[in-house]
Amino acid sequence: MTDTTAIAKPSSPARDDYLAGMKTIAPLLLVAGPIGVLFGTLAAQKGLSPFEIMLQSALVFAGGSQFVALDMWAEPLPWLTIALSTLLVNLRHVLMSTSLTPNTAQFSAPQRFVAFFFLADEVWALSEKRALKHGLTFSFYMGLVVPFYLMWVLSSFVGAFLGSAFTDPASIGLDFAFTALFICLVMSFWNGIHTGAVLAASGLTAALVHATIPGAWYIMAGAAAGMATAALLARPDNVENRRTPEGLS
Amino acid sequence: MMEELFATDVMSLWTIFLMGLSTYVTRIAGVYVLRYVTLSGRMEEALKAVPPAIFMSIIAPVAFMTGPAETISAALTAVVAMRAPLLPSICVGVICVAFLRQVI
Numbered sequence: 001m002t003d004t005t006a007i008a009k010p011s012s013p014a015r016d017d018y019l020a021g022m023k024t025i026a027p028l029l030l031v032a033g034p035i036g037v038l039f040g041t042l043a044a045q046k047g048l049s050p051f052e053i054m055l056q057s058a059l060v061f062a063g064g065s066q067f068v069a070l071d072m073w074a075e076p077l078p079w080l081t082i083a084l085s086t087l088l089v090n091l092r093h094v095l096m097s098t099s100l101t102p103n104t105a106q107f108s109a110p111q112r113f114v115a116f117f118f119l120a121d122e123v124w125a126l127s128e129k130r131a132l133k134h135g136l137t138f139s140f141y142m143g144l145v146v147p148f149y150l151m152w153v154l155s156s157f158v159g160a161f162l163g164s165a166f167t168d169p170a171s172i173g174l175d176f177a178f179t180a181l182f183i184c185l186v187m188s189f190w191n192g193i194h195t196g197a198v199l200a201a202s203g204l205t206a207a208l209v210h211a212t213i214p215g216a217w218y219i220m221a222g223a224a225a226g227m228a229t230a231a232l233l234a235r236p237d238n239v240e241n242r243r244t245p246e247g248l249s
Numbered sequence: 250m251m252e253e254l255f256a257t258d259v260m261s262l263w264t265i266f267l268m269g270l271s272t273y274v275t276r277i278a279g280v281y282v283l284r285y286v287t288l289s290g291r292m293e294e295a296l297k298a299v300p301p302a303i304f305m306s307i308i309a310p311v312a313f314m315t316g317p318a319e320t321i322s323a324a325l326t327a328v329v330a331m332r333a334p335l336l337p338s339i340c341v342g343v344i345c346v347a348f349l350r351q352v353i
Contacts, residue, residue, distance in 0.1 A: 097279025173347030226302025
């Protein structure tokens with residue numbers, strides 16, 4: 001492990017960063033595992049073979065859009081609708097990669113192209129959090145990605161065989177794990193009343209749009225409302241203030 | 250057994266490929282956005298608000314519009330998350346929602 005990041009940050013060698021990344025992602029592996037198993041199980045019930053399930057998890061690596069695609073999976077396969085829905089559900093990643101790009105100054109261009117293939121919500125959130133206090137290295141990023149990616153692909157493969165084990169995940173509250181995870185992530189970004197205003201705007205907008213417009217537009221609408229609120233509340237002398245997330249051990 | 254394991258067809262492969270391509274396009278697009286746009290202070294504030302705003306948007310339909318079990322569990326999870334680490338907080342939310350769905 002002797003890449004350029006070690007030269008850029010002599011006090012924190014690449015190997016330490018990689019291990020720090022693995023340590024940071026560890027709790028989320030326990031969250032991603034059951035969700036991956038759930039995905040594999042539902043996909044198998046839709047008639048996908050274990051190979052197809054693993055291929056989808058490996059090539060797409062975006063849980064939300066994979067569940068949405070499953071919902072539409074039928075014969076004959078509506079491939080264009082599925083592809084467009086995937087694009088729509090994942091449009092938020094444009095904002096995420098835009099927001100993360102300035103924090104990847106220590107990445108080489110090829111490293112960035114590889115790294116952003118794996119830019120799942122959780123990877124992005126933890127990378128932004130890391131960038132606040134330590135600066136983000138490619139080694140740390142890959143420390144997050146490798147275990148998380150392997151867990152997602154392998155757990156969906158396991159789910160493909162479990163078949164009927166989780167016939168009703170809602171009865172044991174497993175479907176709520178996803179929501180609970182995002183609630184915890186929101187709380188880690190809390191930084192006073194401004195955050196409250198942003199959350200109120202995006203939450204209300206998302207709920208309204210979700211109730212009135214079909215599809216995944218509510219995520220983009222809620223994000224836009226939150227961004228507009230933050231822009232309106234910004235004071236010119238205040239733009240250097242950084243949010244300070246806590247929690248998320 | 251092996252044939253079932255690897256069963257697939259052209260349309261499924263094509264659909265999965267397009268899903269992967271769509272996702273990668275959204276993930277790499279941000280690298281280029283900033284090359285053509287210069288950020289003002291206001292835009293930077295807006296960009297910083299993206300993470301919590303997106304998380305809130307994903308949460309909102311489940312937390313506010315599904316039922317009392319989900320709303321109460323979401324509120325409890327938020328309160329617990331202020332003090333407790335990630336995994337215990339998620340467990341509290343999941344157990345709470347499972348319990349309330351039986352009771353309500």
